Amino acid sequence: MSSPLFLCILLVVFGSYLSISAADDGNQGFVVVSTRSFRTQDVCSRSTALTPRPNPAGAAVPLVHRHGPCAKSQSTDKPSSFADALHRSRVRADYIMSRARAATMQEQELEEGKVSVPAYLGTSVDSQEYVVTLGLGTPAVEQVLLLDTGSDLSWVQCAPCNSSDCYRQKDPLFDPRKSSTYAPIPCGSDVCKTLQSDHFDNGCTMNGTQSQCGYQVEYGGGLKTRGVYSNEALTLAPGVVIEDFHFGCAYTQSGPNDKSDGLLGLGGAPESLPVQTSVVYGGSFSYCLPPVSSGTGFLALGAPSNDSGFSFTPMTPFMDYATFYLVKLTGISVGGKQLRIPRKVFEGGLIVDCGNIISHLPSTPYEKLQSAFRAAMAAYPLIPSDEGDTCYNFTGFSNVTVPKVALTFTGGVTVDLDVPNGLLLDGCLAFTESGPDDYVGFLGNVQMRTLEMLYDVKGARLGFRAAGC
Numbered sequence: 001m002s003s004p005l006f007l008c009i010l011l012v013v014f015g016s017y018l019s020i021s022a023a024d025d026g027n028q029g030f031v032v033v034s035t036r037s038f039r040t041q042d043v044c045s046r047s048t049a050l051t052p053r054p055n056p057a058g059a060a061v062p063l064v065h066r067h068g069p070c071a072k073s074q075s076t077d078k079p080s081s082f083a084d085a086l087h088r089s090r091v092r093a094d095y096i097m098s099r100a101r102a103a104t105m106q107e108q109e110l111e112e113g114k115v116s117v118p119a120y121l122g123t124s125v126d127s128q129e130y131v132v133t134l135g136l137g138t139p140a141v142e143q144v145l146l147l148d149t150g151s152d153l154s155w156v157q158c159a160p161c162n163s164s165d166c167y168r169q170k171d172p173l174f175d176p177r178k179s180s181t182y183a184p185i186p187c188g189s190d191v192c193k194t195l196q197s198d199h200f201d202n203g204c205t206m207n208g209t210q211s212q213c214g215y216q217v218e219y220g221g222g223l224k225t226r227g228v229y230s231n232e233a234l235t236l237a238p239g240v241v242i243e244d245f246h247f248g249c250a251y252t253q254s255g256p257n258d259k260s261d262g263l264l265g266l267g268g269a270p271e272s273l274p275v276q277t278s279v280v281y282g283g284s285f286s287y288c289l290p291p292v293s294s295g296t297g298f299l300a301l302g303a304p305s306n307d308s309g310f311s312f313t314p315m316t317p318f319m320d321y322a323t324f325y326l327v328k329l330t331g332i333s334v335g336g337k338q339l340r341i342p343r344k345v346f347e348g349g350l351i352v353d354c355g356n357i358i359s360h361l362p363s364t365p366y367e368k369l370q371s372a373f374r375a376a377m378a379a380y381p382l383i384p385s386d387e388g389d390t391c392y393n394f395t396g397f398s399n400v401t402v403p404k405v406a407l408t409f410t411g412g413v414t415v416d417l418d419v420p421n422g423l424l425l426d427g428c429l430a431f432t433e434s435g436p437d438d439y440v441g442f443l444g445n446v447q448m449r450t451l452e453m454l455y456d457v458k459g460a461r462l463g464f465r466a467a468g469c
């Protein structure tokens with residue numbers, strides 16, 4: 001399938017650790033942060049993210065925030081406010097939940113022959129925040145793709161496409177006619193049949209006398225993309241080429257868009273990049289989201305050969321969706337103190353979703369976290385909010401003492417969130433309520449910042465490693 005590369009990521013762990021159960025350690029549960037660090041930087045800081053991971057296969061690529069100064073085709077949209085991020089996060093969460101509800105309803109109704117399976121499988125693209133630049137075709141053409149663990153099928157806009165069928169993007173459209181390795185996937189092939197059984201298919205399209213496999217994805221925010229499912233060479237880094245990458249060559253888009261060249265699907269279904277390349281990379285991938293939008297992180301395919309420094313918790317699909325990755329939270333600590341939360345309220349689990357900005361917790365854990373955080377931050381004025389947000393006015397403070405927050409997952413894995421970037425977004429506590437207790441929640445991308453997140457899809461476990469980037 002892909003080039004016979006041995007992925008060998010050697011990890012050099014510089015004193016990184018994951019504490020197992022934070023103790024009540026007084027001031028050690030707090031970190032003093034300079035408020036200067038809250039200001040948005042407009043200069044890209046090429047961090048050393050890739051250097052601590054010597055990677056002979058070179059299958060690690062830089063990852064940046066799409067609104068940040070490191071983005072090659074910086075989005076023209078303004079960086080969002082907290083209220084905006086909260087709104088987009090909720091839209092995405094609601095969409096995923098409505099899909100799940102629709103699916104359970106439809107299973108019954110399907111048996112009664114009442115409805116057909118929905119044709120939409122994407123999540124909301126609007127809350128996507130991180131992009132990678134990859135090379136597509138031969139010669140390789142750079143494409144800036146949104147990273148999405150909440151969907152599977154990857155796509156880029158393809159030429160020829162006029163301004164009514166394709167939205168405007170900064171880079172030139174990918175032109176399959178100029179690539180010597182491009183080939184549409186034939187209708188009769190197993191790959192196309194899988195696409196159909198996974199409900200991505202809108203049928204075969206004809207190109208002259210040749211039939212091509214059509215795909216269609218509709219996302220929560222209303223974006224629809226349609227085109228030809230295709231085979232192409234995908235270059236991750238110089239000399240690191242996935243020769244048979246299946247993706248959608250998009251010829252018709254409608255609805256709101258992100259102005260990126262396309263999307264890279266990292267979900268758990270067969271169409272996603274890690275599942276497609278599992279013969280070579282073992283069905284694992286990891287990424288590290290940088291602490292601030294002016295920083296650089298990475299996306300890597302394959303598991304490190306030495307996973308020392310990682311703590312693993314079991315990971316299962318959410319309901320019957322192979323796409324979504326679910327883990328279970330068992331406890332939360334604030335300022336080094338374990339919150340008293342009955343374990344059963346976490347039963348719904350957390351969907352690990354890099355496309356969601358803010359983390360969503362069921363009612364009881366959310367309220368306990370919020371009140372403990374507010375108590376620990378009582379020295380700073382809260383900004384009144386109708387939404388019940390926890391946003392601070394740090395005007396006049398040169399530094400702020402922020403409590404450490406740690407999340408404990410099944411298996412006793414405790415993960416310290418970065419202070420302040422894993423907790424605060426725009427001066428606000430980056431958590432919201434997902435619903436009643438037992439309800440499913442989301443682990444959002446703010447909480448993932450600086451952690452290396454290793455998705456061992458085949459091994460059904462999720463690894464966390466501190467100080468990943």
Ligand SMILES: *[C@@H]1O[C@H](CO)[C@@H](O)[C@H](O)[C@H]1NC(C)=O
Nearest residue numbers: 160161162163164165166251
């Ligand atoms: C764009 O292309 C499509 C299909 O190729 C065509 O149907 C449509 O009329 C074109 N629109 C414009 C504005 O040229």
Ligand SMILES: *[C@@H]1O[C@H](CO)[C@@H](O)[C@H](O)[C@H]1NC(C)=O
Nearest residue numbers: 176177184207208210212228
């Ligand atoms: C249609 O077929 C022609 C000739 O085989 C090929 O050059 C072209 O790239 C194909 N178009 C698409 C959209 O696949």
Ligand SMILES: *[C@@H]1O[C@H](CO)[C@@H](O)[C@H](O)[C@H]1NC(C)=O
Nearest residue numbers: 011012013305306307308309
């Ligand atoms: C893995 O890395 C750790 C930390 O660098 C080191 O102590 C350990 O010996 C390594 N294990 C193997 C099998 O190389």
Ligand SMILES: *[C@@H]1O[C@H](CO)[C@@H](O)[C@H](O)[C@H]1NC(C)=O
Nearest residue numbers: 381382383384393394395396
């Ligand atoms: C924040 O505090 C400063 C000074 O105390 C005040 O001037 C400003 O209006 C406050 N901003 C908000 C959003 O409450």
Ligand SMILES: *[C@@H]1O[C@H](CO)[C@@H](O)[C@H](O)[C@H]1NC(C)=O
Nearest residue numbers: 032033034396397398399400
């Ligand atoms: C924090 O700021 C206060 C007052 O501005 C100052 O007295 C204190 O030394 C600062 N602490 C640190 C750790 O920078």
